[in-house]
Amino acid sequence: MPTVKLWTDAEVSANPCIQAVFDDIRSTRKSDFVNNFWRALANQPELLERTLSSIKQVMIASGVLDPLTKELIYIAVSVTNNCSYCIHSHTAAARAKGFTDQQHVELLAVIGVASETNALATALQVPVDPEFTVK
Amino acid sequence: MPTVKLWTDAEVSANPCIQAVFDDIRSTRKSDFVNNFWRALANQPELLERTLSSIKQVMIASGVLDPLTKELIYIAVSVTNNCSYCIHSHTAAARAKGFTDQQHVELLAVIGVASETNALATALQVPVDPEFTVK
Amino acid sequence: MPTVKLWTDAEVSANPCIQAVFDDIRSTRKSDFVNNFWRALANQPELLERTLSSIKQVMIASGVLDPLTKELIYIAVSVTNNCSYCIHSHTAAARAKGFTDQQHVELLAVIGVASETNALATALQVPVDPEFTVK
Amino acid sequence: MPTVKLWTDAEVSANPCIQAVFDDIRSTRKSDFVNNFWRALANQPELLERTLSSIKQVMIASGVLDPLTKELIYIAVSVTNNCSYCIHSHTAAARAKGFTDQQHVELLAVIGVASETNALATALQVPVDPEFTVK
Amino acid sequence: MPTVKLWTDAEVSANPCIQAVFDDIRSTRKSDFVNNFWRALANQPELLERTLSSIKQVMIASGVLDPLTKELIYIAVSVTNNCSYCIHSHTAAARAKGFTDQQHVELLAVIGVASETNALATALQVPVDPEFTVK
Amino acid sequence: MPTVKLWTDAEVSANPCIQAVFDDIRSTRKSDFVNNFWRALANQPELLERTLSSIKQVMIASGVLDPLTKELIYIAVSVTNNCSYCIHSHTAAARAKGFTDQQHVELLAVIGVASETNALATALQVPVDPEFTVK
Numbered sequence: 009m010p011t012v013k014l015w016t017d018a019e020v021s022a023n024p025c026i027q028a029v030f031d032d033i034r035s036t037r038k039s040d041f042v043n044n045f046w047r048a049l050a051n052q053p054e055l056l057e058r059t060l061s062s063i064k065q066v067m068i069a070s071g072v073l074d075p076l077t078k079e080l081i082y083i084a085v086s087v088t089n090n091c092s093y094c095i096h097s098h099t100a101a102a103r104a105k106g107f108t109d110q111q112h113v114e115l116l117a118v119i120g121v122a123s124e125t126n127a128l129a130t131a132l133q134v135p136v137d138p139e140f141t142v143k
Numbered sequence: 144m145p146t147v148k149l150w151t152d153a154e155v156s157a158n159p160c161i162q163a164v165f166d167d168i169r170s171t172r173k174s175d176f177v178n179n180f181w182r183a184l185a186n187q188p189e190l191l192e193r194t195l196s197s198i199k200q201v202m203i204a205s206g207v208l209d210p211l212t213k214e215l216i217y218i219a220v221s222v223t224n225n226c227s228y229c230i231h232s233h234t235a236a237a238r239a240k241g242f243t244d245q246q247h248v249e250l251l252a253v254i255g256v257a258s259e260t261n262a263l264a265t266a267l268q269v270p271v272d273p274e275f276t277v278k
Numbered sequence: 279m280p281t282v283k284l285w286t287d288a289e290v291s292a293n294p295c296i297q298a299v300f301d302d303i304r305s306t307r308k309s310d311f312v313n314n315f316w317r318a319l320a321n322q323p324e325l326l327e328r329t330l331s332s333i334k335q336v337m338i339a340s341g342v343l344d345p346l347t348k349e350l351i352y353i354a355v356s357v358t359n360n361c362s363y364c365i366h367s368h369t370a371a372a373r374a375k376g377f378t379d380q381q382h383v384e385l386l387a388v389i390g391v392a393s394e395t396n397a398l399a400t401a402l403q404v405p406v407d408p409e410f411t412v413k
Numbered sequence: 414m415p416t417v418k419l420w421t422d423a424e425v426s427a428n429p430c431i432q433a434v435f436d437d438i439r440s441t442r443k444s445d446f447v448n449n450f451w452r453a454l455a456n457q458p459e460l461l462e463r464t465l466s467s468i469k470q471v472m473i474a475s476g477v478l479d480p481l482t483k484e485l486i487y488i489a490v491s492v493t494n495n496c497s498y499c500i501h502s503h504t505a506a507a508r509a510k511g512f513t514d515q516q517h518v519e520l521l522a523v524i525g526v527a528s529e530t531n532a533l534a535t536a537l538q539v540p541v542d543p544e545f546t547v548k
Numbered sequence: 549m550p551t552v553k554l555w556t557d558a559e560v561s562a563n564p565c566i567q568a569v570f571d572d573i574r575s576t577r578k579s580d581f582v583n584n585f586w587r588a589l590a591n592q593p594e595l596l597e598r599t600l601s602s603i604k605q606v607m608i609a610s611g612v613l614d615p616l617t618k619e620l621i622y623i624a625v626s627v628t629n630n631c632s633y634c635i636h637s638h639t640a641a642a643r644a645k646g647f648t649d650q651q652h653v654e655l656l657a658v659i660g661v662a663s664e665t666n667a668l669a670t671a672l673q674v675p676v677d678p679e680f681t682v683k
Numbered sequence: 684m685p686t687v688k689l690w691t692d693a694e695v696s697a698n699p700c701i702q703a704v705f706d707d708i709r710s711t712r713k714s715d716f717v718n719n720f721w722r723a724l725a726n727q728p729e730l731l732e733r734t735l736s737s738i739k740q741v742m743i744a745s746g747v748l749d750p751l752t753k754e755l756i757y758i759a760v761s762v763t764n765n766c767s768y769c770i771h772s773h774t775a776a777a778r779a780k781g782f783t784d785q786q787h788v789e790l791l792a793v794i795g796v797a798s799e800t801n802a803l804a805t806a807l808q809v810p811v812d813p814e815f816t817v818k
Contacts, residue, residue: 279538279540280537280538280539280540281536281537281538282537284539284540311544313542313544313545314539314540314541314542315530315533315534315537315539318534318537318539319533319537325533329529329530329533332526332529333526333530335522336519336522336523336525336526337523337526341515341519342513342515342516342519343485343516343519343520343523347482347485348519348523350478350482350485350486351485351486351489351520351523351524351527352523352526352527354486354489354490354493355489355490355492355493355523355524355527355528355531356527356531357490358489358490358493358494359493359527359528359531359532359535361531361534361535362541363534363535363539363540363541364527364530364531364534366541366542366545367541367542367545369545370544370545378477380476380477381477381478384471384476384477384478384483385478385486387470387471388471388472388478388483388486388487388490389486389490390471391467391468391471391472391487392486392487392490392491392494392499393490393494394464394467395450395464395468395499396490396491396494396496396499397494398450398454398460398464399450399453399496399498399499400494400496400498401416402415402416402417402450402453402454403414403415403416404415404419404449404450404453404498405414405415405419405449405498406449406497406498406501406502407448407449407501407502409446409448409505410448410501410502410504410505
């Protein structure tokens, strides 16, 4: 259960400011479906707008990393932060971008090995090699 | 400072079992440099071998994700787990694989936005949309 | 589902030691409602008592931070630790202390920006400026 | 050591775009001191600008939470995320806003108790009470 | 809900490679019950095999730490990582190995105090005493 | 560098209340050495006393878990929380209680495997089996 109200389409349509952001979400993603994350953020118009703006700039605008790679990085962060909602939404987003089962296996394997070696390096308090320094 | 001794090459050469693993590290990576992580794990031969075996299987064997993408996922996990050693070693590894400054910027931007939205989704306890379910 | 039994009022009343702590919870909070956290801790009388004592000393005794500010700090920690139970219970506690929707928005915004900049500072391994040193 | 170059004032002055952001930082904070976080982000102009814009909107613009309370929330998140840089910079920022030693003690006490009870609630997997639901 | 399909016994029996691993799980644990973790990993045969192999080597092979102590360490990590599934499965595994209620209380108390003092030491950025150095 | 002053013995001796706690630490541990954690907490007498009291009750008072097992659990939590100070101090404390190199290896192996499987179970969002329920 959420800690705030989730806005229905009817409630959104009664608030032109929120409606404009939802219209933007729908046209940006070329889909009528607006997921619960945005329906929760609708309680906070400024935060809703700023979050959408960040997502558009970082995840949707084209850059040097392809969209699927960005989703895999997003999933890796979300798994490590244990954000159940984000794991589900970005695994679905990756699938919509062509994420294959074999890529999923490899993503999981890398996340698993990184988690294990992170714990080992931390437990051993391994000092950073001078060779890794930025020149 | 580490919580265990870091093995020097001289100490490694006096132990054939550890020497064999270090030879394997050097030939796998085609480089004479063996970084401190392995010199710390040398105190634990079984763990050393199992860790190298996992790294070879997951990070080095060819698969459907390219080697640089795997490094980016590794960095994303290491940043989120706050493993200073792993952030340094895998940022260096990514650079050795052609990681550009522009890719670094985008990696950081995705990690940053994912961390922010993870926190928001968690604070709001947003329920997972049924649309995200695996069929 | 919990990993231990949740004590009902009937079970509590059969154990004078637990009953005394539950009476203390009710009188401290001036409310009959005892939430599940305490019903789970009731399996561990010493831990139950020590936890209540800490909560009373830190959260309830008056000090220089006002009660609502302490709840906001508590929520910030709970979100970052991803403790679903504590997010719900302390968001409710904050509301009972007058937490407004606008304060909620700002709390979320600060938690979000802190999470993002934490990740960036960690990924960049920014060295601490000498200006920040305690004199 | 950072994973990127830290920009000196001389390097910044050779890049009008970065210089403009640094001017903005100095005038926003009414101080000549620009800390290492911004000198690291200077490698990434877009991220530098977006981060400054978020900080101005969330931390500096006036709202319903006072500036010191926002710093305490920021510190709470940074401690829980274990971001050494951010703990130092925001503890210094809080002090500059009048943070007293006694407030520091209480902040630490709340962070400590929240961390402990987060761990207990998670270990016990306490189910959320229906009383905490948003109506 | 999982992000992948959970394999039923009927589906497993149609795939000899997965069936062999499930047979191994059953004979290793001397029990017919195969829990959902393995049914999810069955989508990824290589990862399934490598994970089982690690578990057998680390958790099941006899060593100098007794099996129950290893479960307590596992639970401590899982609580701190907030892995709900692992908290449930390893609390059950510990009980199957004779974990008493009194041991559970003490485990919880240690996890709680460690979480609190971790947060305090981090907030205070306490420098490591030279006395703790490995000679 | 710490965020607060570390109290020297001379400063402690000028404050009878702090001196009494330091005397207690020395007699409880039968050692003249008082490590930096307590010298940092000395700025906060109430928190100093409450923390020492919790440590005595949980870590030092005899119970059903032996003292070394409690240190291993403490280390496991500290590694997962990435508390460098606590990893060092409790690895040293474990050694003082007879912790062998072989036990260290196994502790690391369990922490590593738990971290990996935690990440996998979280990424897969594996549903808890009803068999794990407390009756």
